[in-house]
Every structure is written in C-alpha cells, then in structure tokens.
Amino acid sequence: xxxxxxxxxxxxxxxxxxxxxxxxxxxxxxxxxxxxxxxxxxxxxxxxxxxxxxxxxxxxxxxxxxxxxxxxxxxxxxxxxxxxxxxxxxxxxxxxxxxxxxxxxxxxxxxxxxxxxxxxxxxxxxxxxxxxxxxxxxxxxxxxxxxxxxxxxxxxxxxxxxxxxxxxxxxxxxxxxxxxxxxxxxxxxxxxxxxxxxxxxxxxxxxxxxxxxxxxxxxxxxxxxxxxxxxxxxx
Numbered sequence: 001x002x003x004x005x006x007x008x009x010x011x012x013x014x015x016x017x018x019x020x021x022x023x024x025x026x027x028x029x030x031x032x033x034x035x036x037x038x039x040x041x042x043x044x045x046x047x048x049x050x051x052x053x054x055x056x057x058x059x060x061x062x063x064x065x066x067x068x069x070x071x072x073x074x075x076x077x078x079x080x081x082x083x084x085x086x087x088x089x090x091x092x093x094x095x096x097x098x099x100x101x102x103x104x105x106x107x108x109x110x111x112x113x114x115x116x117x118x119x120x121x122x123x124x125x126x127x128x129x130x131x132x133x134x135x136x137x138x139x140x141x142x143x144x145x146x147x148x149x150x151x152x153x154x155x156x157x158x159x160x161x162x163x164x165x166x167x168x169x170x171x172x173x174x175x176x177x178x179x180x181x182x183x184x185x186x187x188x189x190x191x192x193x194x195x196x197x198x199x200x201x202x203x204x205x206x207x208x209x210x211x212x213x214x215x216x217x218x219x220x221x222x223x224x225x226x227x228x229x230x231x232x233x234x235x
Contacts, residue, residue: 019153027096028097029100030100033100033101034100035100036101036104037096040106040107044115045099048117048118048123048124049128050127052128052129053128053130055088055133058115059113060112061088063086063087064135065088065090065133066135067089067090067091067092067134067137067138068090068139069138069142070093070121070140071098072095072098072214073101073214074093074102075105075212075215076212077089077105077114078102078109078111080138080211081114082111086113087113088113088114089114090115090117091116092117092121092124094119094120099116099118122163125164130167132166132168133169134164134172137172137173139155139156139176140175140177141216141217141220142154142178144178144182144183156186156190157190158194161197162196165195165197170234171233173232173233174232174234175208175211175230176229176232177227177230178227179220179223179225179227181225181226188204188230191230191232198233199230199232199233200231200232205229206229207227207229208229
C-alpha cells in the first residue's frame, strides 16, 4: 500500500481498518470443542454489534471487567476467572476451536463471570467498549509477526495501545506477555510512548504468580526463549 492510499484509508481513531492483528486460520474442532461450541455459544458468547456494551446486563452485577485479547485455547483465561469470582472477564478470540474449548471450560468449571466475543478485537474495542470502563487488559503471547513487513499487524503498538489506554479506568493496567524478545523490546518502546500509561516497574515485570503457565508458554521455555512480561498502569 502506498502512502497516499494508506492515508486515504485511515479512520478518525488512527487505526487502519484493513490491517488485522490476526490471520483467521482454518482450525479443526475436536468432537468436544464442536459440541461445546454448538451447545453453549448462544449462552456465553456476546454478539458483536456497534453498540456499547452494558456490562451489568451481561454479567448481572457491577464487578470490575477485565478484557483478554486473543485467549487461544483459553486455559489461562478459565483458571484466572475461576480464581477471581469477584471479577468479570471478557475474552475476545476469532479462532473457533479455541472458543469451543473455552466454552467447555466455562461449563465444566461452572463459571458465571466469563463471556466471549468472537470477533476482531480492535473493532470490539472501538465500537463496543466505552472509555474508562475496563479494569485491565490481558494480552498473553499474541502473534509476534516476526517479519519486518508484518510489524504493522502487531497488536501491542500505537495507535492500538492508545485506544486501550482510553478504555482503561484510572488505576487499571495492561499486562503483555511474549516469548519473542524482539516483540518485547518493540512493545516496551510503544507502551512507554503511549499517553496515559506508566510502567509499573523499572523495566520488564517479574513473573506475576497469579498468571497460570500454559502449554504454549512451556513450548517457548523448551525452545530456550525468554518469557518477557510488561505491566503498565493507567495514570
């Protein structure tokens, strides 16, 4: 895309709508994932619309809301929600088998504080989430988009982080974890430059013990990759 075309397709929020942070891969359902998806989708998945969400209507309470972007197969999401019944969790994911897997976890763990939106996270944040209504964003092991020509697809960069900062309440936080060190370094620069956010630590954050380790994370450790954690607060 040339510069003129890019400028002509820029939206008022500064996000290029044609550039996605994900690739919609054709995943294969297991029998249990498909069964959970078909049986539970309408009960626990919030439809995407261009209307702002009413969290109290969705969850039936006024508890704080945490949004996880790209929960994968949802193991950590379910465990965190189970450990914190006083917090509401909204997971955003486009991978259907992952949605089916997490729906099964919601059923098996009897979770009442977890819902899913199956849609592009940036469109959800732009159209369905109001300013200063989110207590935290969890971004665990997003696609690092390793090739330089794909850097524009990375989730943790401005203006995407500017939008997240606007949606956070004062005192809320953004928690980003990656096993790709160049992405961690890139994300650190972008978050430090994001208006309204401040690093909770001098550099990378220590491991947050409440975050469960996943199989994906273990694969990174087995490959001798460094797990980098970044934790920024809304000031």
